[in-house]
Amino acid sequence: xxxxxxxxxxxxxxxxxxxxxxxxxxxxxxxxxxxxxxxxxxxxxxxxxxxxxxxxxxxxxxxxxxxxxxxxxxxxxxxxxxxxxxxxxxxxxxxxxxxxxxxxxxxxxxxxxxxxxxxxxxxxxxxxxxxxxxxxxxxxxxxxxxxxxxxxxxxxxxxxxxxxxxxxxxxxxxxxxxxxxxxxxxxxxxxxxxxxxxxxxxxxxxxxxxxxxxxxxxxxxxxxxxxxxxxxxxxxxxxxxxx
Amino acid sequence: xxxxxxxxxxxxxxxxxxxxxxxxxxxxxxxxxxxxxxxxxxxxxxxxxxxxxxxxxxxxxxxxxxxxxxxxxxxxxxxxxxxxxxxxxxxxxxxxxxxxxxxxxxxxxxxxxxxxxxxxxxxxxxxxxxxxxxxxxxxxxxxxxxxxxxxxxxxxxxxxxxxxxxxxxxxxxxxxxxxxxxxxxxxxxxxxxxxxxxxxxxxxxxxxxxxxxxxxxxxxxxxxxxxxxxxxxxxxxxxxxxx
Amino acid sequence: xxxxxxxxxxxxxxxxxxxxxxxxxxxxxxxxxxxxxxxxxxxxxxxxxxxxxxxxxxxxxxxxxxxxxxxxxxxxxxxxxxxxxxxxxxxxxxxxxxxxxxxxxxxxxxxxxxxxxxxxxxxxxxxxxxxxxxxxxxxxxxxxxxxxxxxxxxxxxxxxxxxxxxxxxxxxxxxxxxxxxxxxxxxxxxxxxxxxxxxxxxxxxxxxxxxxxxxxxxxxxxxxxxxxxxxxxxxxxxxxxxx
Amino acid sequence: xxxxxxxxxxxxxxxxxxxxxxxxxxxxxxxxxxxxxxxxxxxxxxxxxxxxxxxxxxxxxxxxxxxxxxxxxxxxxxxxxxxxxxxxxxxxxxxxxxxxxxxxxxxxxxxxxxxxxxxxxxxxxxxxxxxxxxxxxxxxxxxxxxxxxxxxxxxxxxxxxxxxxxxxxxxxxxxxxxxxxxxxxxxxxxxxxxxxxxxxxxxxxxxxxxxxxxxxxxxxxxxxxxxxxxxxxxxxxxxxxxx
Numbered sequence: 001x002x003x004x005x006x007x008x009x010x011x012x013x014x015x016x017x018x019x020x021x022x023x024x025x026x027x028x029x030x031x032x033x034x035x036x037x038x039x040x041x042x043x044x045x046x047x048x049x050x051x052x053x054x055x056x057x058x059x060x061x062x063x064x065x066x067x068x069x070x071x072x073x074x075x076x077x078x079x080x081x082x083x084x085x086x087x088x089x090x091x092x093x094x095x096x097x098x099x100x101x102x103x104x105x106x107x108x109x110x111x112x113x114x115x116x117x118x119x120x121x122x123x124x125x126x127x128x129x130x131x132x133x134x135x136x137x138x139x140x141x142x143x144x145x146x147x148x149x150x151x152x153x154x155x156x157x158x159x160x161x162x163x164x165x166x167x168x169x170x171x172x173x174x175x176x177x178x179x180x181x182x183x184x185x186x187x188x189x190x191x192x193x194x195x196x197x198x199x200x201x202x203x204x205x206x207x208x209x210x211x212x213x214x215x216x217x218x219x220x221x222x223x224x225x226x227x228x229x230x231x232x233x234x235x236x237x238x239x240x241x242x243x
Numbered sequence: 244x245x246x247x248x249x250x251x252x253x254x255x256x257x258x259x260x261x262x263x264x265x266x267x268x269x270x271x272x273x274x275x276x277x278x279x280x281x282x283x284x285x286x287x288x289x290x291x292x293x294x295x296x297x298x299x300x301x302x303x304x305x306x307x308x309x310x311x312x313x314x315x316x317x318x319x320x321x322x323x324x325x326x327x328x329x330x331x332x333x334x335x336x337x338x339x340x341x342x343x344x345x346x347x348x349x350x351x352x353x354x355x356x357x358x359x360x361x362x363x364x365x366x367x368x369x370x371x372x373x374x375x376x377x378x379x380x381x382x383x384x385x386x387x388x389x390x391x392x393x394x395x396x397x398x399x400x401x402x403x404x405x406x407x408x409x410x411x412x413x414x415x416x417x418x419x420x421x422x423x424x425x426x427x428x429x430x431x432x433x434x435x436x437x438x439x440x441x442x443x444x445x446x447x448x449x450x451x452x453x454x455x456x457x458x459x460x461x462x463x464x465x466x467x468x469x470x471x472x473x474x475x476x477x478x479x480x481x482x483x484x485x486x
Numbered sequence: 487x488x489x490x491x492x493x494x495x496x497x498x499x500x501x502x503x504x505x506x507x508x509x510x511x512x513x514x515x516x517x518x519x520x521x522x523x524x525x526x527x528x529x530x531x532x533x534x535x536x537x538x539x540x541x542x543x544x545x546x547x548x549x550x551x552x553x554x555x556x557x558x559x560x561x562x563x564x565x566x567x568x569x570x571x572x573x574x575x576x577x578x579x580x581x582x583x584x585x586x587x588x589x590x591x592x593x594x595x596x597x598x599x600x601x602x603x604x605x606x607x608x609x610x611x612x613x614x615x616x617x618x619x620x621x622x623x624x625x626x627x628x629x630x631x632x633x634x635x636x637x638x639x640x641x642x643x644x645x646x647x648x649x650x651x652x653x654x655x656x657x658x659x660x661x662x663x664x665x666x667x668x669x670x671x672x673x674x675x676x677x678x679x680x681x682x683x684x685x686x687x688x689x690x691x692x693x694x695x696x697x698x699x700x701x702x703x704x705x706x707x708x709x710x711x712x713x714x715x716x717x718x719x720x721x722x723x724x725x726x727x728x729x
Numbered sequence: 730x731x732x733x734x735x736x737x738x739x740x741x742x743x744x745x746x747x748x749x750x751x752x753x754x755x756x757x758x759x760x761x762x763x764x765x766x767x768x769x770x771x772x773x774x775x776x777x778x779x780x781x782x783x784x785x786x787x788x789x790x791x792x793x794x795x796x797x798x799x800x801x802x803x804x805x806x807x808x809x810x811x812x813x814x815x816x817x818x819x820x821x822x823x824x825x826x827x828x829x830x831x832x833x834x835x836x837x838x839x840x841x842x843x844x845x846x847x848x849x850x851x852x853x854x855x856x857x858x859x860x861x862x863x864x865x866x867x868x869x870x871x872x873x874x875x876x877x878x879x880x881x882x883x884x885x886x887x888x889x890x891x892x893x894x895x896x897x898x899x900x901x902x903x904x905x906x907x908x909x910x911x912x913x914x915x916x917x918x919x920x921x922x923x924x925x926x927x928x929x930x931x932x933x934x935x936x937x938x939x940x941x942x943x944x945x946x947x948x949x950x951x952x953x954x955x956x957x958x959x960x961x962x963x964x965x966x967x968x969x970x971x972x
């Protein structure tokens with residue numbers, strides 16, 4: 001565990017310790033030497049540090065054949081290319097980078113993509129605590145983009161909407177033709193609804209994240225699978241068995 | 244029944260006929276003489292015609308001491324003043340004008356007003372079929388205004404919202420400080436959610452209108468009560484026993 | 487269209503007439519000669535009759551190389567074997583039998599199966615009008631069975647449930663270890679929620695059928711695809727592109 | 730604050746400290762002398778201890794004219810009679826006992842009672858974490874009882890339900906004629922839905938408790954109001970302004 005003393009890292013430590021099929025062999029915080037990872041014989045590292053240290057850590061891990069599950073953010077094309085270079089030189093090593101470890105969030109996006117081509121109408125409503133700085137959430141924007149791409153691929157026309165007079169903002173934000181609404185309420189954590197509508201019926205996929213422990217099952221799932229997926233995997237959805 | 248051959252009127256005819264405690268004594272359409280109402284001995288008239296004929300009809304009904312339940316729209320201060328004048332001259336007669344006969348919609352507004360003072364956060368999400376011309380719905384706008392008034396009366400401050408960067412429209416329309424979001428989906432009819440949020444909890448009141456027959460119970464309730472409420476009553480909520 | 491004068495059949499007639507890529511060439515009711523189908527040059531037949539006539543109709547259709555989309559119920563192993571025999575003798579002909587033509591209902595089941603292996607807890611709540619004779623609905627029972635099978639395949643243990651004292655019925659019906667709850671409310675048509683719960687999060691898939699026209703898109707989709715799917719297809723899900 | 734070192738008590742300490750219009754003058758735990766309350770000049774005491782010590786504490790508080798807000802459980806007729814005796818001897822002192830301090834839960838019950846007489850159908854669905862020992866929850870049972878009483882008072886007949894064949898448990902537990910369903914899911918805390926159905930429409934009141942801090946606003950509201958409500962008040966609803 002790298003970043004083991006952060007809020008998320010310390011929860012991940014507990015999650016690994018509680019998993020019957022795993023053993024925590026090293027828990028590193030800021031300033032600890034990376035050599036502890038290899039000395040402890042770690043097979044998989046969970047990287048939950050910062051954009052400032054993630055590259056150095058991954059260079060070491062991949063160079064020593066330690067698989068990695070990465071939750072640290074800040075990825076761009078250049079960083080990914082560098083990482084791919086290291087992986088080319090260590091072809092048996094696997095790295096999973098996941099922008100979202102919540103299995104519920106990942107499934108919501110997967111289902112939204114699958115359903116998108118079958119319904120005339122679709123909108124996204126995300127609901128968060130009022131301390132959130134951005135609206136809509138990154139997850140909601142990404143979900144809407146994936147839906148829009150699936151609709152385009154299926155050749156669907158624009159959505160039906162006879163709105164003639166509207167108050168400014170009433171119909172939400174337009175993300176590639178998909179309306180996205182952001183609700184901010186005290187008491188909430190992170191929630192998202194994708195609403196599909198067709199002739200005489202609606203289909204709703206809703207994800208409620210009620211506690212930040214929600215991403216632990218995804219971290220564990222990643223740690224179990226990354227060893228059999230050499231190279232770079234971007235997105236937890238690639239480790240889910242969706243048919 | 245006045246306006247008995249319209250879409251709503253013909254359903255109201257069926258609803259009255261099906262009610263065990265009522266008898267339909269006259270059903271008038273365009274061009275029928277109003278005298279049929281008094282000749283039939285009607286105690287209560289249901290007025291479901293048009294703004295062009297409602298005043299003439301009410302002058303006759305009030306003048307003859309027939310109580311009236313009115314669903315026809317187009318009311319303004321001048322018309323209400325005229326009607327009040329007729330009622331002053333016929334002090335035992337009652338008239339109910341209801342912008343919305345759906346008991347569920349009326350209760351939603353009543354509950355929203357009651358809850359408003361107890362929660363930091365509140366937003367309204369209304370969902371309708373995509374052929375609707377206005378956004379948000381009149382009911383949603385009215386609900387938001389009632390909530391805002393209740394918050395002001397209770398001395399509540401503005402809602403918490405740390406949004407720093409937002410896509411245009413994401414945070415909905417601002418109705419007196421209450422965000423209102425309008426969703427349009429094929430398959431829906433008319434739906435509204437009022438979401439309240441406080442420390443560690445949320446309270447949601449949701450009304451789903453799945454068929455336009457939903458306002459019949461309100462028409463019947465109005466017809467049963469209007470005879471014991473002399474003068475003008477505006478809004479079905481005044482006939483509901485809310486404590 | 488076979489069974490074109492029934493309630494469902496007459497709606498299917500309108501749906502086909504409204505579809506730009508289809509032409510209705512024959513609409514048969516009880517007593518009409520099947521030869522009208524071939525005389526009209528029909529490529530695909532929609533069979534919406536009764537268990538008493540469906541076999542005779544399909545024997546004729548398959549025998550004449552007319553593809554068929556079948557909504558009629560009453561299938562058992564013997565009938566399916568007979569139908570397969572006819573199809574063996576007409577290897578280019580396709581028949582789709584669908585217990586449920588609602589795309590939303592079919593997707594709900596598909597998503598429930600995909601999500602089942604990733605969550606500790608799962609329950610099904612179905613909600614219908616109060617005139618329904620069976621509880622839970624066939625769709626809810628089938629959904630629970632599919633979930634149970636997916637859990638078993640993934641090696642999941644029983645669901646966590648510390649209930650020690652319960653009122654009879656409170657925890658729902660047990661369908662292969664999945665609790666199923668049936669709600670009956672005036673005003674509803676047919677609705678179903680599948681609720682999954684894991685560490686810190688829940689995922690809900692909800693299907694609302696608000697009008698019986700909801701199965702028309704599925705009939706049309708079946709009619710478009712059945713011609714390129716020789717042999718017997720059982721279940722609309724096989725014609726949906728789920729990845 | 731009595732019981733200030735318990736899980737709930739320590740949160741209440743923080744809530745009082747954060748309230749601008751209150752001052753925490755004493756925080757007592759097990760073994761601390763009650764005299765500290767009066768020595769500190771406390772006007773209102775919050776009693777969050779155990780059934781074993783609450784009576785002794787209240788005898789002291791009421792005897793010294795200190796108002797009390799009580800969250801401790803274990804009340805029966807005998808204990809209430811004893812407490813009333815103490816209050817008779819100290820007529821300016823107020824005591825609030827609240828089985829549930831969540832404003833959302835209290836409002837849900839109040840709204841359910843108000844709506845009950847206007848809908849043919851009503852059912853309750855409560856959803857909790859899987860470690861809960863009883864099903865349905867006490868709140869859900871109480872809500873159903875209140876609804877049943879309101880229906881009886883309004884002269885409503887039994888609920889429509891044509892169920893002829895049902896799996897055991899599918900239609901929920903019967904609480905005075907109101908079906909109550911209990912869902913248990915990992916990831917949930919405490920949630921309740923009251924669903925009303927009438928001709929063409931449904932009304933849903935839903936309460937989500939996402940964190941046990943949800944009862945703090947109710948504790949503070951009680952502390953603010955108990956001083957002006959001499960005698961015994963049972964239930965936070967009496968301090969809410971519902972019209």
